[in-house]
Amino acid sequence: LIIQRTYCVTLSINVELTLLALLSVPLYIIEAKFYAGKHARVQSEAIDAHSNIFSRASERLGSIKTIKAFGQERRETLSFAKLVRRQYRVAIKGRLLEIIQTFTNSITLQMWSIFLTWFLGYQVILGNLSIGEIVALMLYMDQLEEPIHAFIGLFTEWKTNAVSMRRVEEILEHPNEEDLHPGTENLDVSKGDVEAEKLSFEYVSDTPVLTDIDMEFHPNSITAIVGTSGSGKTTIVNLLLRFFDPTKGMMLVDGQNISEVRIRGLRRKVGIVAQEAVLFDGTGMDNTLYGN
Numbered sequence: 057l058i059i060q061r062t063y064c065v066t067l068s069i070n071v072e073l074t075l076l077a078l079l080s081v082p083l084y085i086i087e088a089k090f091y092a093g094k095h096a097r098v099q100s101e102a103i104d105a106h107s108n109i110f111s112r113a114s115e116r117l118g119s120i121k122t123i124k125a126f127g128q129e130r131r132e133t134l135s136f137a138k139l140v141r142r143q144y145r146v147a148i149k150g151r152l153l154e155i156i157q158t159f160t161n162s163i164t165l166q167m168w169s170i171f172l173t174w175f176l177g178y179q180v181i182l183g184n185l186s187i188g189e190i191v192a193l194m195l196y197m198d199q200l201e202e203p204i205h206a207f208i209g210l211f212t213e214w215k216t217n218a219v220s221m222r223r224v225e226e227i228l229e230h231p232n233e234e235d236l237h238p239g240t241e242n243l244d245v246s247k248g249d250v251e252a253e254k255l256s257f258e259y260v261s262d263t264p265v266l267t268d269i270d271m272e273f274h275p276n277s278i279t280a281i282v283g284t285s286g287s288g289k290t291t292i293v294n295l296l297l298r299f300f301d302p303t304k305g306m307m308l309v310d311g312q313n314i315s316e317v318r319i320r321g322l323r324r325k326v327g328i329v330a331q332e333a334v335l336f337d338g339t340g341m342d343n344t345l346y347g348n
Contacts, residue, residue, distance in 0.1 A: 080168045087164060088208040091157045092215035098150045099219040105143035112139055157212075243317040245325050246310055247275040250296065254305035257291060265291050268305070290331075298322055 116123060116132055123132055176194075179185040250273040257266045266288045273279045281289045294300055295307055298319050306313045314322055327347060335343055 080164070083164055083168070084161070084208050085211075087157075087160060088211050091153065092212045094153055095150070095212055095216045096219050098146065098153060099216045101146045102143070102150065103220065103223060105139070105146050109136075109139045109143060112136060241312070241317045243309060243312060243314070243321050243325055249273070249275050249308075249310050251308040251311075252292070252305065253308065255292075255295070255302055255307060256304035257288075257295060257300065257302050259300075264303075293328070297326060297328070 113136070116136070123129060176185065176190045180187060180190060252269050252271045255266055255269040255271075256264060258264045265286075269288075269292075281292065283289050291300075295302055296314070298314060301315055306315060308314070309322075309325070336346065
């Protein structure tokens with residue numbers, strides 16, 4: 057609204073000079089586009105640096121007993137400090153970029169103001185303008201400066217925040233388990249017989265973890281799976297819960313192929329006690345009844 061009113065007043069005073077003064081706007085836009093891309097790249101680096109710090113802290117704090125048991129406190133401190141220094145350097149880079157942009161904006165404004173002042177003075181000498189008209193034009197042009205800078209700042213901020221929005225969109229658009237591993241049938245459990253037929257699985261292509269496994273877990277029985285570390289014991293449980301699907305073969309529950317049933321319905325039928333105890337905030341009863 058301020059810009060519209062100011063344009064109307066200045067155009068009524070002198071159309072040619074108003075249009076001449078507005079030629080500075082494209083210069084600001086070009087400058088803003090130049091810096092917006094750089095700000096976006098710095099913002100992306102800052103997000104990566106922050107994510108690395110948060111991920112490292114979360115992982116190491118969860119394994120603090122292991123770190124202390126092996127006496128690796130100094131090593132982890134130095135490693136974490138390296139990540140903090142990287143974030144600091146990125147922050148400095150962003151601040152320097154802001155300072156340089158402010159400086160170049162000021163130079164552009166001053167150079168254009170000098171040219172415009174000289175041109176207006178020259179018009180007075182020629183008798184095309186009066187001093188009163190010049191004063192009025194300069195006052196109204198000063199009112200345009202702040203809205204124009206605000207608009208350009210908004211454009212730069214939008215480009216910078218677009219980096220964060222893309223990260224959010226990556227998460228929101230990532231397909232859920234039901235989409236990645238669809239199933240159309242409901243699991244009907246009558247006895248609880250679990251069976252594997254020609255079961256094969258590999259986390260990495262051409263590196264099999266399980267190969268043609270045939271086994272059966274009878275209802276109302278206890279079966280122990282024994283093997284060396286990395287032999288696939290945990291993998292079998294992960295396949296039963298459909299955290300992964302078999303590379304070949306199938307797992308059956310009461311004769312139903314679990315790859316064809318809905319994941320949520322399958323997991324409601326399976327009870328599990330993890331190797332590592334996990335306690336959520338709440339009472340002991342809340343944790344005991346967490347699965348039901």
